Amino acid sequence: MTxxxxxxxxxxxxGGLYGLAAVGLSLVFGVLNMLNVAHGELLMLGGYAAFWLxxxxxxxxFVSILPSAAALFVVGLVLYRVLFERxxxxxxxxxxxxxxxxxxxxxxxLQTLALIAWTADERAVTTAAAxxxxxLGGAVVPVVRLGALIVAFLAxxxxxxxxxRARFGRAIRATADDPGAASLVGIPVGTVFxxxxxxxxxxxxxxxxxxxxxxxxxxxxxLSWTLKALIVVVLGGVGHVFGTFVAGVLLGVAESVSGFFxxxxxxxxxxxxxxxxxxxxRPQGLFARE
Amino acid sequence: MRGAVPLGALSAACGVAxxxxxxxxxxxxxxxxxxxxxxxxxxxxxxxxLLGGFGGQVNLGHAAFFGLGALATxxxxxxxAPVILALAAGTGAATAAGIVIGAPSLRLRGPYFAIxxxxxxxxxxITTGNVLPDVSSLPAGDLARYALAPxxxxxVFAAVTIxxxxxxxxxxxxxxxLAAVREDEAAAEAIGVGAFRxxxxxxxxxxGFAGMTGGIFAYYHVSFYPAFVFxxxxxxxxxxxxxxxxxxxxxxxxxxxxxxxxxxxxxxxQVGEPHLLVFGLLFLVVVIAAPGGLVEALRALCRPGAxxxxxxxSPPPA
Numbered sequence: 001m002t003x004x005x006x007x008x009x010x011x012x013x014x015g016g017l018y019g020l021a022a023v024g025l026s027l028v029f030g031v032l033n034m035l036n037v038a039h040g041e042l043l044m045l046g047g048y049a050a051f052w053l054x055x056x057x058x059x060x061x062f063v064s065i066l067p068s069a070a071a072l073f074v075v076g077l078v079l080y081r082v083l084f085e086r087x088x089x090x091x092x093x094x095x096x097x098x099x100x101x102x103x104x105x106x107x108x109x110l111q112t113l114a115l116i117a118w119t120a121d122e123r124a125v126t127t128a129a130a131x132x133x134x135x136l137g138g139a140v141v142p143v144v145r146l147g148a149l150i151v152a153f154l155a156x157x158x159x160x161x162x163x164x165r166a167r168f169g170r171a172i173r174a175t176a177d178d179p180g181a182a183s184l185v186g187i188p189v190g191t192v193f194x195x196x197x198x199x200x201x202x203x204x205x206x207x208x209x210x211x212x213x214x215x216x217x218x219x220x221x222x223l224s225w226t227l228k229a230l231i232v233v234v235l236g237g238v239g240h241v242f243g244t245f246v247a248g249v250l251l252g253v254a255e256s257v258s259g260f261f262x263x264x265x266x267x268x269x270x271x272x273x274x275x276x277x278x279x280x281x282r283p284q285g286l287f288a289r290e
Numbered sequence: 291m292r293g294a295v296p297l298g299a300l301s302a303a304c305g306v307a308x309x310x311x312x313x314x315x316x317x318x319x320x321x322x323x324x325x326x327x328x329x330x331x332x333x334x335x336x337x338x339x340l341l342g343g344f345g346g347q348v349n350l351g352h353a354a355f356f357g358l359g360a361l362a363t364x365x366x367x368x369x370x371a372p373v374i375l376a377l378a379a380g381t382g383a384a385t386a387a388g389i390v391i392g393a394p395s396l397r398l399r400g401p402y403f404a405i406x407x408x409x410x411x412x413x414x415x416i417t418t419g420n421v422l423p424d425v426s427s428l429p430a431g432d433l434a435r436y437a438l439a440p441x442x443x444x445x446v447f448a449a450v451t452i453x454x455x456x457x458x459x460x461x462x463x464x465x466x467x468l469a470a471v472r473e474d475e476a477a478a479e480a481i482g483v484g485a486f487r488x489x490x491x492x493x494x495x496x497x498g499f500a501g502m503t504g505g506i507f508a509y510y511h512v513s514f515y516p517a518f519v520f521x522x523x524x525x526x527x528x529x530x531x532x533x534x535x536x537x538x539x540x541x542x543x544x545x546x547x548x549x550x551x552x553x554x555x556x557x558x559x560q561v562g563e564p565h566l567l568v569f570g571l572l573f574l575v576v577v578i579a580a581p582g583g584l585v586e587a588l589r590a591l592c593r594p595g596a597x598x599x600x601x602x603x604s605p606p607p608a
Contacts, residue, residue: 035401083578096401097348101533101577108526108570116564223522227412230405265420272409279406280394 006139007256013141015252016149017210019245021225022232023156024203030239031176031196033092034084034099038106040226042201044114046072046208047217051123054212061125061213062147068209069202076201079106080194088193107222114219122216148210153245155206160241172196176239224268231275309446313439322438326510328551329445330503334524335531335543336452337499342529343538344459345492346472347396350525351407352500354391354414357520359384359501361418364426364508377444377505384501385494392493396486411520419517427513441510448506449544452499456540468492530573536585545584
């Protein structure tokens with residue numbers, strides 16, 4: 001029983017990161033109607049930023065979140081301006097399909113660049129707090145993972161407030177609802193698109209920095225994180241920041257509980273099966289309103 | 291002119307004859323295995339093209355069918371069945387899986403088809419790795435009798451068959467229906483073209499042929515981990531090849547495969563590992579700037595200003 005409870009706790013902790021990874025993807029998808037399948041590679045870059053800041057300058061990854069987010073914001077902006085922007089005016093179906101293709105090309109390029117620059121070695125950040133744990137009803141909670149969950153939650157809260165309250169955040173939501181009408185009331189739609197893409201990438205940067213504290217970072221981790229993010233987006237529905245976070249935690253718990261019953265080798269399979277079931281039964285997401 | 295043999299058919303026949311005669315003309319094993327790879331990649335890329343190019347459905351789970359065909363063929367063949375029967379069974383298994391998987395996933399709208407198929411391939415890859423963790427190697431007896439020529443002829447057969455299927459799609463009523471569905475599903479339905487039926491037909495063809503190619507790979511490769519044949523590279527390589535060569539064209543996959551294999555050889559001699567970087571960049575350039583790929587570029591070089599209407603055109607990027 002304790003082991004199962006421990007699995008639930010661990011699943012929830014890692015699930016917070018799934019949620020954070022998914023929100024950036026969801027933001028880009030919801031606002032621009034583009035699916036950036038290189039999102040996992042952006043997360044990988046964020047992980048490397050935190051790893052190198054720690055290794056070279058001893059910066060704690062929880063501090064590196066800010067430079068990592070800033071760097072990824074710029075990367076996202078450049079990617080958008082150079083590659084994705086030309087799709088902005090295309091009709092919906094074509095836009096989606098071509099954004100997937102471009103994202104696929106970007107992921108191939110980023111993955112190989114990372115391989116050239118940093119080799120295929122798995123990297124991890126081990127800070128002084130790495131071994132510390134807190135007790136929780138018979139299970140243990142690693143402090144670093146708890147910190148990552150809290151930061152993920154705070155980042156999403158910040159995003160939520162920004163989208164609800166800030167003038168620019170509201171412009172983003174208006175553009176997501178109806179770009180034509182948004183443009184008519186004077187919202188600079190082109191800028192909003194670029195910033196939304198940058199913001200989505202910055203969130204991948206935050207997630208990557210957090211991932212570096214708990215899991216391995218290597219050039220190959222992108223695809224699996226993209227899949228996780230996609231699963232969570234489908235579970236949570238597009239455009240709901242907290243729905244996405246809850247769906248992430250749910251996926252984390254579902255994975256580790258099924259890992260407990262079926263063996264650890266099947267935890268990812270269960271997540272994917274869950275995803276296919278939801279996709280065929282409720283394609284608008286578990287938490288989406290009609 | 292009436293009765294004259296069309297130039298295209300003539301050069302295709304010459305190409306097939308050259309491919310068939312190659313093992314007789316040369317004993318150079320390096321050249322032969324290079325040609326084998328071109329044919330294998332042509333077959334795999336063309337099988338993706340049947341659904342992805344002619345049908346416009348971006349399938350990111352192609353590796354699932356390549357892997358199923360490879361696994362079934364390998365197990366039956368190493369179990370003692372004649373390789374032709376094993377290959378037929380592998381092709382059949384992949385076709386059946388294509389219908390079973392295609393029917394629900396083709397009902398998914400927008401990006402969910404691409405993601406859903408990717409998820410299916412990953413499920414199969416991880417599960418296969420868990421159930422069959424050991425490397426599959428040829429027994430010593432088979433290894434001693436190993437010859438490249440029969441593998442090569444099977445690859446010729448697959449490349450010719452699948453390219454013929456593409457040629458048929460570019461001309462037949464079914465192919466025109468499929469093109470109509472690709473361009474505008476609602477409009478196609480309105481004029482009586484059953485969109486789902488056409489997409490499912492193309493899916494079954496595409497996955498069956500992917501399975502056939504996988505089976506040939508399983509017959510060719512001396513030892514591999516069973517999970518490897520489900521690896522995403524068996525989706526991503528054909529996708530890159532198809533776009534480099536010309537998506538939705540009959541000859542694009544052949545041009546792309548030759549280019550891919552040659553460039554890979556040259557680059558791995560020159561720069562080693564990072565050849566994927568070059569392919570990734572080239573892929574981006576093609577998707578963004580030259581959606582017709584190599585085939586369209588060659589055509590523009592040969593006849594400036596002219597565009598042959600007979601072939602199904604490549605879908606515009608935006």
